[in-house]
Structures are given as structure tokens and as C-alpha cells.
Amino acid sequence: MNTPSSLNHPIVEQSFTLIDQEIGQHNLTLLEYQIARRVIHSTADFEFINLLKFSPNSIDIGVKALRNQTPIITDVTMVRQGIVNLVAKTFNNPIITAIENVTRTLPGKTRTETGLLECSQQYPHGIYVIGNAPTALLALCQQIKEKKFKPSLIIGVPVGFVSVLESKKMLAQIDIPQIRAEGRKGGSPVAAAIVNALLILAWENKI
Template sequence: MNHNIITEQLTDAGRRIEHDSFAIVDAEAGPHAYQADEWQVVRRMIHATADFEFNGLTRFSPGAVAAGMQALLRGAAIVADVEMICVGLSKPRLDHFGVGTHQFIADDDVIAQAKAENSTRAVQAMRKAQRLNLLDGGIVAIGNAPTALLEVVRMMQEDDLKPALVIGMPVGFVSAAESKALLSEIDTIPWIVIDGRKGGSTLVVAAIHALLALAEAQQAARN
């Protein structure tokens, strides 16, 4: 199946540029160890950053892409650690599946609780999402805050939290690599991670757009 046909480009010129860009990524990346659906995610991440190191740094738990696609097809919520992820996602594509996005990092109650407990806003934002019943069965999308990912891992281990998929891609130098390593040890919840320090909201957005494209292609094939 040619997933390049699933595009946000509205003009022939835009579609040609996108098609050519993906062709260059495929040619320069060369052989890889990813399954076909996983490569759709990785190539879009490379396309978004022009960084070929994500061919290798990106890892998937078994069935992670399928889990993400199915979550989108049923309209699961996306809970992000920062607003940038929500802003970066294509509203028409989200609306197509009835998917809502949520982030609570700047909420007054989150800030107050973080100060009261001497924790981080990111931790309290994930706890608020859990209180609102958004995490179970949802897609957790973390590109900035390692403490958010550490809290989600803790909730999965201690509170029986069961997201549909965790996209763990926090960038940074303090606990970023460690948080992703801890996530990758979990074998009961699907996940996608970038090993090491690299990551960021742009990568999370690219990964979700790839999942949306795959979900659209699957939906079109059924109809």
C-alpha cells in the first residue's frame, strides 16, 4: 500500500515535494530493521527533522503501531505533556476520527499542586489527566518532560494504568534517556521510544501524524 497518498498537501506542487522528500529519505536511509508500518513512523520523523539517526534510535514494542492505529480509529484521547504537541497536530485529521487532545501543564491547579508538593508541573499534569479518566485507553504523548514519562511509568506499575499507547520521546539531559529506558522495560503496554537524549515535540507530532495516515489508509481499505 502506498501511504504517500495520505497527505495534508492541498496542491500538486506540495504533494510532489512531499513525495520526493519521502523518496530521498528512503534512498538515503538504505536497509533498516523496521517492519513496514514502523518504517512509516520513522521515515516521517526523519522527514520532519532531516536527522537520519532516528533510523536506529527509534524503538517499538511489538504491535505498538497497530495499537496506536486502533486507538485513533476508535477516537481515543491524546494526552500530551506540552501544548506544542496539541498545536502541531492536524485538526482536520483529528476531527476525522473524533480524537480530542489534552494538556494541563499551565493549569492553575496543576501549578499550585506542583508548588505544594515540590514536584513538577509535568507530574501534576499527568495526575490530573488520570483523575479526568483520560489516560486509560488513551494515547500518552510526551516530547518534553521526562518527569511526565516517569510518572506515567509509575502509574502503570503501581496503579494499573493501561494507556492504549505511550509515545515516550522527551528530549534533554536530566532523566530523559533514563525515563525512556524505564518505559522500554514495560512489556504489558505498547510504546514507542527514542533511545538516548534526542526527542522533542516535533518528533511526537511526526509519529502521531504517521499513525493518523496509517489509520486513514486502513479505514479507506475497509470501505
């Protein structure tokens, strides 16, 4: 299952080999596993082999969107920092960080939530990557339900306790291409790992 890539450091490839040996059999497709394996490499948490969920054709859709240089909208700077180097080496997609995109204050909403709502108007077909802000994910899902915008893909992996389970449940119920992590686990490293895995799949022309 280990697929060498010039974009991967040899130590990463060695880690992948060790992960393959420890996981053994699993129920993911080959492409899903390549994404899950990178998440496990970033977190050292093997539970993600079961926590990650993929809507039909979400990987194909994400790969095509990246190749088309679709803007990537991240909720926080840490996610941006985790993908910026590989984006620059591949398709050079614009990366917009929602928390830095705030031009106004909305009562009762966090800065990240406000920034993402503004991004949904500016980049309605973007790839949205949520690693930390469950309230922002809830707001995005509501916008989609109200047919106010339709992103190419949502990567929904917020981490924590408040509104995290609710946001992931709402995402699972909407008809939009998505990759999400069930339960409370997630975070910036998980979000960045998923984007980076998609970038490598797209760059290697595996799909």
C-alpha cells in the first residue's frame, strides 16, 4: 500500500510503512486509506482509521477542485500553515484564512464564524477546511441548507467539546461533498493532513 512520492520526505515514507504494518486489515478504499494514513502519521492516533468518513466521490471531487486551483478557505491560521508549503509546490491554490478575513462584527458570532460567513459569499465554490471552529461549521452548514452557497468540498474536523458533535452531525446530514471526522477528535493537524493527502493524490495523477 505504500506509494513513494517525491513530495514525501523519506522519513514520512518510513512512517507510512510502520503504520501499514500496525493497521493490517481495514475497510477503507485505497484512496481513503491514503488520506487516513497521513492523518494517523500527523497525530499518532490510530482511531482515525475508523473516525474518518467520506461522502461518495468526495476524494475525486476534492482532487479535481485542487487541480482547478479552487481557493482553499481555512478556519484558522494553524491549518493554513500546515498546507501552505505543499500548496506552493503543487497547484498554488489561493489560501484564505477566515479569521483574518473579518471586515465587520456580527453580534453573537465569533471572529472565525464571521470570517467564514464572509468567505462563503466571496468564494461560494471554494474548498472549506474546518479544523478548530465548530460554530463556524454549524454556520456554514446552515448557509448550505438555505441554499445560499455550495462549496466544492467541506473538510469538517473540528476538535473539542462545545458544539463539536452537533456540527459534525449537521454536516453529515447535508448533501455536499465532505470528509469529516466523527466524534470529538480532530484539529488543525488533522485538517491539514487531509488537504495535503488530497494534494499529493492530485499531483501524482492517481485519479
